[in-house]
Amino acid sequence: MKDEGLKSGDFVIPGDVLGVGEVFMPGEGTYEDEGIIYSNVAGVVDLDMNKRKASVEAKSNVPPVLVEGDPVICEIVDLRSQMALVDLIAKCGHEDRSLTMSPKGRIYISQASKHYVTNLQNEFRIGDLVRARVRDGRKSPVELSTIGDDMGVILALCTKCRTSMKKKDGKVECPKCGSIESRNMSQDYGKGNL
Ligand SMILES: [Zn+2]
Structure with missing residues (x-):
């Protein structure tokens, strides 16, 4: 914020x-x-x-060149149990730049967390903002990973009322309706870092 x-x-x-x-x-x-x-x-x-x-x-574009290891900010736009589809919004450190491509990305369940994940719908929700790392920028959609302490959800929206949720005891809580949900959060969740 x-x-x-x-x-x-x-x-x-x-x-x-x-x-x-x-x-x-x-x-x-x-x-x-x-x-x-x-x-x-x-x-x-x-x-x-x-x-x-x-x-x-x-801004729904990212730099034309995405190299393996680049951190990016993306928004979850579609979610299956085994795969999340995202819109890439910005390359970290270049958030203010107007960019020329608007690639899609995807996160496979095996690349979501260092922990064992059974269903990605417990890790992400549609509309969440996520920090991810590029695995392969030449593929379309771009292959991404959220393995790592500084990767994962940086802003979760309540699935009931779309309010920004606050971190609480390893989960996220909605300040408006009180709903509690799980997320694969970045360790700096809620600090407003991109
Ligand atoms: Zn809510």
Whole structure:
């Protein structure tokens, strides 16, 4: 979660606070809830001071060259028991760059965790933001792995109400509806790191 000092050009993820409704109108890629404007997408902030409008331009592209070992941020878009399909959003360290390709990626169950996994639906959910490492960037979809302490879910959305969930006792808990779910979390889950 970004706090104060947010400016145009900053990279935000869904649920990041952009401002208050008294100052800005909610524009594209945002939503307002109880007077606070949040980002609805992963992308680059545009705070228009003249029109008093806050919007976020979604970034759904990654650099054209993805090399084995590159860390990337992706969003889970489809989920089977044995395989997760993702949209690649950004290459870590290049989040603010406008990119030319929009590859899909996939994570096989054997590459999800160093622990034995029986069903990927216990590890990820659709809409989650995940940090993953490229295994093979020449394949389409790009082959990814989330094995490693700093890999895995960095932002989980509640499956019931789509609220950003908080880490609690090795699980994630929804602050709005109280639902508790399991995730294959990165160790820095909830710190707002990309
Ligand atoms: Zn919820």
